Amino acid sequence: MEINTYPSTSLRNILPRKSAAELRTLANAYYVKGYSKMNKHDLAESVCAELQVPERMEELLYVIDDPVWRMFQQAVDAPGAIKISGDELPACRALEALCYLQCENDGDAPCIFIPDEIKEVFGSLVSGGFLARKVRFDLLFRYAAAAANLYGVISQYDFVDLFNRQNAQKTSIDEIFPVLIRYVAVESGSFCFWDEYLVNDEFEENEFRDVPDLLAEIGNKPRYIPDKKELLRYADPDYFEKTLHTAKLERFLIQSLGQSAGAAEEIVAEIHFAIAVEAGVQAIFDILDEYSVALHDKQLTALLPLITNMTNSTRLWANNGHTPEEIFREFSSRKSPQELAIKKKIGRNDSCPCGSGKKYKRCCGR
Numbered sequence: 001m002e003i004n005t006y007p008s009t010s011l012r013n014i015l016p017r018k019s020a021a022e023l024r025t026l027a028n029a030y031y032v033k034g035y036s037k038m039n040k041h042d043l044a045e046s047v048c049a050e051l052q053v054p055e056r057m058e059e060l061l062y063v064i065d066d067p068v069w070r071m072f073q074q075a076v077d078a079p080g081a082i083k084i085s086g087d088e089l090p091a092c093r094a095l096e097a098l099c100y101l102q103c104e105n106d107g108d109a110p111c112i113f114i115p116d117e118i119k120e121v122f123g124s125l126v127s128g129g130f131l132a133r134k135v136r137f138d139l140l141f142r143y144a145a146a147a148a149n150l151y152g153v154i155s156q157y158d159f160v161d162l163f164n165r166q167n168a169q170k171t172s173i174d175e176i177f178p179v180l181i182r183y184v185a186v187e188s189g190s191f192c193f194w195d196e197y198l199v200n201d202e203f204e205e206n207e208f209r210d211v212p213d214l215l216a217e218i219g220n221k222p223r224y225i226p227d228k229k230e231l232l233r234y235a236d237p238d239y240f241e242k243t244l245h246t247a248k249l250e251r252f253l254i255q256s257l258g259q260s261a262g263a264a265e266e267i268v269a270e271i272h273f274a275i276a277v278e279a280g281v282q283a284i285f286d287i288l289d290e291y292s293v294a295l296h297d298k299q300l301t302a303l304l305p306l307i308t309n310m311t312n313s314t315r316l317w318a319n320n321g322h323t324p325e326e327i328f329r330e331f332s333s334r335k336s337p338q339e340l341a342i343k344k345k346i347g348r349n350d351s352c353p354c355g356s357g358k359k360y361k362r363c364c365g366r
Helices: 011-017 020-029 040-051 054-063 066-077 089-097 116-127 130-151 156-166 173-185 201-206 211-218 228-233 244-255 261-276 281-290 297-312 324-333 337-342
Strands: 081-083 102-106 109-113 153-155 191-194 197-200
Touching: 011 040, 011 116, 020 040, 040 054, 040 116, 054 116, 054 130, 054 173, 066 081, 066 089, 066 109, 066 116, 089 102, 089 109, 116 130, 130 153, 130 156, 130 173, 130 191, 130 197, 130 228, 153 156, 153 211, 156 173, 156 197, 173 191, 191 201, 197 201, 244 261, 244 297, 261 281, 261 297, 297 324
Parallel strands: none
Antiparallel strands: 081 109, 102 109, 153 197, 191 197
């Protein structure tokens, strides 16, 4: 990390260099009263004062992305400006627009620094225990994102139970709502609240009308709960569990359908998420069409069993995170030997033994 010294690192020198229009935009963002009638000097003074409100800075630093937080920490600890790569620069733009961080060009390399007043306010937050609170809130956020991505829907009570199973420092309904709602407000996670539930934000698209249907499909199915490390991987909305069947489909796309390794990986990921939310077979063919994957009869015949096997080993929202194979084994194991002897084979049009209420062919028998 290379450090440069800039002659002007105070907000009182930085803000007057901005145009009156830029200062009005900042004043509006910080709810400065009467800003439209202020001259440039008063605008700069008012914005400078608002930037030094500790509570505002604290709320912002809770919800910024991890890469931005790491850069902010590096810059706030540095005695001057630090050089960053061009790829890191876009991540800094939001904090720069709010004047909590400044970007400068030093030749070909961009540099960032934290204004002096912002460093002082951050120091007061640290003294007040901010860093410990952020670690705590970040963990709750990652659990919420993971639960929403893996299950689609989970009651707040079940979420608290899930968290408390895996962490020594327990949480409660009274803690999680005020902590998590700040992330919902800035849309920084893949979750939101509906009634007493934490749900994936995809449900917002049709005003949560699909949530009751999903809850009905879940019914009394047990919840799949991986260990903490695996569960938190689901905080990444692009994560899914790779299996032998996803690998086989990816290999088929490359070797038999002429896809590049990168395209095959993307196609399998999109097919996985279509399966996870039970989007239907047509959605899978739509994905293949988007990637211009042409199929002749023999290729289609070879593809269908690969899709079926992947479906049966995919963790579904409707199965509370379990795969169809796991649910089938779970409910079959609950039957007595006499029941299994009476009906060893399940008909395609019979009710699925998992308790979903669907026909076997449209549920675990797909």
